[in-house]
Amino acid sequence: MLRVELRVEIxxxxYNVQNYISQCIQSALRQSYSNCHLLIIDDGSSDYTPQRIKEATKDVSLDAYTVVHRDNSGLADTRNYALDHLQGxxxxxxxxxxxxxRDYVSSLVxxxxxxxxxxxxxxxxxITSTYFIPKNNFLGSSNSNKTxxxxxxxxxxxxxxxxxPKGIxxxxxxxxxxxxxxxxxxxxxKKNFEDSFVIFNILQSVKHIALTDATHYLYRYRPDSIVNSPFNLTRLQYIEAEKFLYDKVQNVYPNTQLAKQAHIRLDHVYLNTLMHIALTDDSKFSDLERxxxxxxxxxxxIYSIFIEKIPIIDRIxxxxxxxGLPVFNIASRLFRITRRTRT
Known part of the structure; x- marks a missing residue:
């Protein structure tokens, strides 16, 4: 029986990634898997991202890619456009x-x-400009080919x-x-932290999920990203997104260990949000902190601090x-200093 090769849309x-988009596109074009198509969507960039896209694709066959330039609408709406125009x-x-x-798509396929x-x-x-940090390696050592x-x-x-490493x-x-x-x-x-709004429903639509260490996605750490930028009220959508995920788990898996873990995860999100407020050091957020x-x-x-199984950093x-909040704010700043020292 003739094997039909899967066609993969990348x-x-x-959005405003003029310093990185050329390398990104090149890494996708150089895939060892032959049956790929690139759907490149510029979300209304105000820098030189559109020009960089044009330069990166100028010598590439038009059959290999599609470029779309849209008015700025945010990552969620941009991905929705892609989902409405998938090929393969x-x-x-x-x-x-x-x-x-280079072997990313071929390994996953x-x-x-x-x-x-x-x-x-x-x-x-x-990844950063100078070093690589293994992250979320859920099966063992890097590229161990375990599945x-x-x-x-x-x-x-x-x-x-x-x-x-059990987290995904x-x-x-x-x-x-x-x-x-x-x-x-x-x-x-128009939502940030959009992934937490969809992951549960995606998982409900699948029967089998494969985890593999055969390849790694290379995520660029940027201090100016939404996740790493100083606190503003938009970051409260992080709580909203994780609360959405928590409610979904509670509704489908009530009174289970999974529901308990989802609650611990949500508590972590509240704690993480408070830490970002503390690091911003802006008195206008004092009422929100309280x-x-x-x-x-x-x-x-008391139970959560001394008995519950949570990461040590959350316990501290x-x-x-x-x-009290003053002690927590000091601890948050000390944590940031130690983290910078480690890196």
Whole structure:
């Protein structure tokens, strides 16, 4: 029986990434897997990103890519446009400042074909201009070629586990999807932290998920990204997104260990948000800090601090918060200093 090769759409979304988009496109064009098509979407960039896209594709066959320039609408709406215009059998997201290794698509397709999985996920490696940091390596050492097939409930179990290496990231990148995984599912318009709004419904639409270390997605760490930028009120959407995920888990898996883990994850998000406020050091957020403190501590703060199985950094953070916001704010700044020293 003749084997039909899967056609893979590489969806590249770009907004004001003039310093990175050329390398991103080149990494996608150099894939060893031959049956790829690039859908490159410029989300109304105000820098030289459109020119860089034109330069990076000028000598490439028009059959290999499609470029779309849209008015700025945000990542969620840009990805929704891509989902409405997919070609082929499956696709993968590639952010315009990230990279993928030459064998990225071929490795994920090989795993998908061998396991009959609907979704294949790989770890991502954090990159900067000077060094690589292994991140979220959920099967073992880097590029160990290990593969594991799990169901959607097990994926959620690992997703809501905060301690690596068992954790699996919520991000839409570093995954190969069959088109039918998404169906009519779309991101909520104009939302940041959009991945947490869709991951649960995606998982409900798949039967088999393959995890592999055969390749890594290369995620560029940028201090000016939404995740790493100083706190502003838009970041409260992080809580909204994770609360959405938490409610979904609670509704489908009530009174289970999975529901408990989802609650711990949500508590972590409140704590993380408070830490970002503390690092911003702006008195205008003082009232918000006081309102978020009870949610970050939880209904049983003593239990969560001294008994509950949570990451050590969360335990220290909750203990400092339990003592008081001034202590927590000092602890947050000390944590930032030690983290910078380590890197």
């Amino acid at each position: 969806v590249i979304t770009a 059998n499956c696709f993968t997201f590639l952010d315009g400042d990230d990279l993928i290794p 090989s795993v998908m074909e061998k396991t009959s999985a609907d979704l294949v996920a790989c770890p991502f490696t954090k 594991e097939v799990i169901d959607n409930t097990e994926f959620l179990q690992r997703l809501t586990t905060l301690s690596l 990231d919520v991000s839409s990148h570093s995954k190969l999807y069959k088109n039918e995984c998404w169906g009519n599912l779309r991101y909520p318009s 309102r978020l403190r009870p949610a970050a501590l939880g209904k049983r703060p 953070g909750r203990f400092a918060l339990w003592i």
